[in-house]
Amino acid sequence: MSEPEKEVTIYDIAKKLNISAATVSRGLKDHPGINKNTKKKILNAAAEMGYRSNSFASSLRKKHSNIIGVIVPRLNSNFMSDVIAGIEKVVNEANYNLFISQSLETMKKEVSNAKAMFNNRVDGLLVSLAYDTTNIEHFEAFVNRGIPVIFFDRVQEHDQFPSIFIDNYKAAYNITTHLIDQGCKRIMHIGGSQLRNVYSDRFNGYKKALEDHNIPFEKDMAIINNLSANAGSETAQLILKMPVRPDGVFVANDICAVSCMQTLKKEGVKIPQDIAFAGFNNDPTACVIEPNLTTIDYKGYEMGEVAAKILIGHLDNHDDLHQTHSLILRSELIIRESSLKKSKNI
Amino acid sequence: MSEPEKEVTIYDIAKKLNISAATVSRGLKDHPGINKNTKKKILNAAAEMGYRSNSFASSLRKKHSNIIGVIVPRLNSNFMSDVIAGIEKVVNEANYNLFISQSLETMKKEVSNAKAMFNNRVDGLLVSLAYDTTNIEHFEAFVNRGIPVIFFDRVQEHDQFPSIFIDNYKAAYNITTHLIDQGCKRIMHIGGSQLRNVYSDRFNGYKKALEDHNIPFEKDMAIINNLSANAGSETAQLILKMPVRPDGVFVANDICAVSCMQTLKKEGVKIPQDIAFAGFNNDPTACVIEPNLTTIDYKGYEMGEVAAKILIGHLDNHDDLHQTHSLILRSELIIRESSLKKSKNI
DNA sequence: CTGTTAGCGCTTTCAG
DNA sequence: CTGAAAGCGCTAACAG
Numbered sequence: 001m002s003e004p005e006k007e008v009t010i011y012d013i014a015k016k017l018n019i020s021a022a023t024v025s026r027g028l029k030d031h032p033g034i035n036k037n038t039k040k041k042i043l044n045a046a047a048e049m050g051y052r053s054n055s056f057a058s059s060l061r062k063k064h065s066n067i068i069g070v071i072v073p074r075l076n077s078n079f080m081s082d083v084i085a086g087i088e089k090v091v092n093e094a095n096y097n098l099f100i101s102q103s104l105e106t107m108k109k110e111v112s113n114a115k116a117m118f119n120n121r122v123d124g125l126l127v128s129l130a131y132d133t134t135n136i137e138h139f140e141a142f143v144n145r146g147i148p149v150i151f152f153d154r155v156q157e158h159d160q161f162p163s164i165f166i167d168n169y170k171a172a173y174n175i176t177t178h179l180i181d182q183g184c185k186r187i188m189h190i191g192g193s194q195l196r197n198v199y200s201d202r203f204n205g206y207k208k209a210l211e212d213h214n215i216p217f218e219k220d221m222a223i224i225n226n227l228s229a230n231a232g233s234e235t236a237q238l239i240l241k242m243p244v245r246p247d248g249v250f251v252a253n254d255i256c257a258v259s260c261m262q263t264l265k266k267e268g269v270k271i272p273q274d275i276a277f278a279g280f281n282n283d284p285t286a287c288v289i290e291p292n293l294t295t296i297d298y299k300g301y302e303m304g305e306v307a308a309k310i311l312i313g314h315l316d317n318h319d320d321l322h323q324t325h326s327l328i329l330r331s332e333l334i335i336r337e338s339s340l341k342k343s344k345n346i
Numbered sequence: 347m348s349e350p351e352k353e354v355t356i357y358d359i360a361k362k363l364n365i366s367a368a369t370v371s372r373g374l375k376d377h378p379g380i381n382k383n384t385k386k387k388i389l390n391a392a393a394e395m396g397y398r399s400n401s402f403a404s405s406l407r408k409k410h411s412n413i414i415g416v417i418v419p420r421l422n423s424n425f426m427s428d429v430i431a432g433i434e435k436v437v438n439e440a441n442y443n444l445f446i447s448q449s450l451e452t453m454k455k456e457v458s459n460a461k462a463m464f465n466n467r468v469d470g471l472l473v474s475l476a477y478d479t480t481n482i483e484h485f486e487a488f489v490n491r492g493i494p495v496i497f498f499d500r501v502q503e504h505d506q507f508p509s510i511f512i513d514n515y516k517a518a519y520n521i522t523t524h525l526i527d528q529g530c531k532r533i534m535h536i537g538g539s540q541l542r543n544v545y546s547d548r549f550n551g552y553k554k555a556l557e558d559h560n561i562p563f564e565k566d567m568a569i570i571n572n573l574s575a576n577a578g579s580e581t582a583q584l585i586l587k588m589p590v591r592p593d594g595v596f597v598a599n600d601i602c603a604v605s606c607m608q609t610l611k612k613e614g615v616k617i618p619q620d621i622a623f624a625g626f627n628n629d630p631t632a633c634v635i636e637p638n639l640t641t642i643d644y645k646g647y648e649m650g651e652v653a654a655k656i657l658i659g660h661l662d663n664h665d666d667l668h669q670t671h672s673l674i675l676r677s678e679l680i681i682r683e684s685s686l687k688k689s690k691n692i
Numbered sequence: 693c694t695g696t697t698a699g700c701g702c703t704t705t706c707a708g
Numbered sequence: 709c710t711g712a713a714a715g716c717g718c719t720a721a722c723a724g
Binding site for chain 3 (some may be wrong): 007009010021022025026029053054055056057058059060061062286
C-alpha cells in the first residue's frame, strides 16, 4: 500500500506552469480578466496533478464557509426527513454544504447544537424548535454577527428571524368544522406542547371551531401529550374508560391518531360510526390504516426547499431577509373515511 | 440595528491578558502543561469578549476538518432517516460535524457528491450506494489520500472499504422458507436492482429456499422493479391478470409490499388465504396494514450508530479499519398475519 | 509553564 | 491580463 499522496497546492501548479499562484487562483475560478488559454492550461494541470482546492484556506481568507446549518428536533420522522430532503436538494444545487444536527426535542441539546453551528461558522441557519424550548436566546449570537437564521414549521416570533410555516390555526379550524359537519357533538382534541406554535395554533383552531358552532369547550376533552404512538394507545385506554365517550377525535398528528385508532378498534370501537377521527400531517400510515385517516396535508419537502431557497437567496444575492418575514405555505384538508359518519358508501 | 460585531481572535485575548497567543491557544484546549489559573483567566476573557474559535484556521493548520461526510440514496425513507439519526447522535457526541448529501439514487449525483465531499476535506465518509451505481471508482481518491470510507447497507466488496450490513441472503432464505412452511407452492418475488447486494442477496436467498424445498424456480415469478409504492400497485395489476396466480409473494421491501396488498385487497383478493405476503424492513406501515405484514426487522438507527462509531474510532484512536472488514448486523424475521395461512386464529 | 516564530493555502489589493 | 506581497487565525516546534 502506497502512502497517502501529497496534497498539491496552487503553488505546485504555478511552479509547473511557470506562472504565479495568483494567476492559478484566478484561473481556477470564474475570474473575469484572465486569458482563456492560461485558464485552460491551469485547469488541465490541476486535473492532471490531482489538485483539490483547500476550502479551509479559502474560507479563512474569504471569511465565509459555504455551509448551511440545520437544527431539527428529530431526523427520523417522516415529515422532517422530507423537509431535510428538500433542503439538501436546494443547498446541494447551490454548491453549499449542509451541516445537520438534531436537538432530540430538548432545549439543552438545541442550545449546544446552536453553539456548535455558531463556532463552526455556518453562513446561515435553518431551525425547527425542540418540544420544550422556552426561549430562543441561543440564537442571538447569530444576529449579532449578522448570520441569517430562519425558522420553519416549529417557529417563534422574532423580529430578526423570518419564519416559514402553515396556517395551523385555520387548518385545525377547518378539520374540526368538518367533524362537526359530520354530526360530531363531543369532539376530543389530542395535542402537543403548547409552547410550540404548531400545537397551540391547532388547539386554538379547534376551540374556535367549537365556539363558532355553539359547542361548549370542555377542559377534559383536551389531552396534551407527546403525540407519540405510545401516547396514542394510552389515550385510547383513557377514552375506553370514559363514562361518556367522545364521538369525534381530532389529533394533532397522524402517528398518534393511527395508534389511538388501532387500540380502539381492537376493543371493538367502530370508526367512524362510534368515534370519527381526524389527524394532521398526512403521514404514509394515514392511507394504510382502515378506515383511511382524514388529515391535513402539507408538504415537508416543499417547506424545506422554500426555506433553503430564501436563505441562499439572501446569502448569494443579499435579498432582504426581513421582506420575507412570516411566509405561510399552503396546507390542505384531505377527507377520508375515518371521519365520514354521514355517507358510509365509500 | 448595530453592525455585526467584530470577530475576536486569540490575539485580542492575548493582548488584553498580556500573554502570548500561544498560551491562549493552549488555555482554550485541554493542553497538559498549563497553569490552572491562567487557563481560567483565558476562559473567562474569551467568554466575556465573545470569542469563538476559528475552525478554518485550525483546520488549515491541523490538516483535518472534524467533519464526517454521509452520502445516501435518499434522506426521506423511513429506514435511511433512522440510519442518519443514529449517525448524527454518535458524530455529535464525538464533537464531529456532519455533512449530508443524497445521490437521489443516481450514480451521477453520487459521483458529484463524492467529489464535493472530497474537496471539502471530510475526515471520513459513510456511504450507502445509489440504485444504479455500477462501479465505485469515485471513491478511489479517498483511499489515495488515506481517508477512510465505510459502506453500509447497500455495500460493495472492496479491500479498502469496510462494509456494514445484514445477512440479506439468510433473511430472505428464512422468510421464503416460512412461506413454504405455511403451504405456499407458487411463491413470487418482487425485487430491486440486482446491482445492489441487498436486492441480489434477497433474490438469491429466495431462490435457494425454493431449491431446498424442491420447488422449481420459474423466471416469470420474479419481478424486478424500483420497489416504490407505484411499482407495488402495478405489480398487483399484473398479478390479477395472471392465468395462475401465486399463492405467496415475497417483496424486497415493505413499501412496495403494502401498496401491492392494498391494490389486491381492493380487487377482492384475500390475504393470506389466497395470497400470503412477506416484506422486508419492518416499516411503520407494516403493522398498520391489515393483515399486518410479515417482514424482516433490522435496525437502521443501530446500523448508523455502529458505522459512525467504527469510523470515529478509526479517526480518533487509529483503530485498524481493516480489522473491521464486513461487519454483519443482526436481523430478525417477524411473523405477522399476512403470511399465516395455517393458523387463522390470530 | 510560557513565549517566539514560522507557516498551513488561499485571495486580494496594488502595481505593472 | 499577470505578478508580488500581505495576511486571514491558528498551532506546533523549539527554546527558554
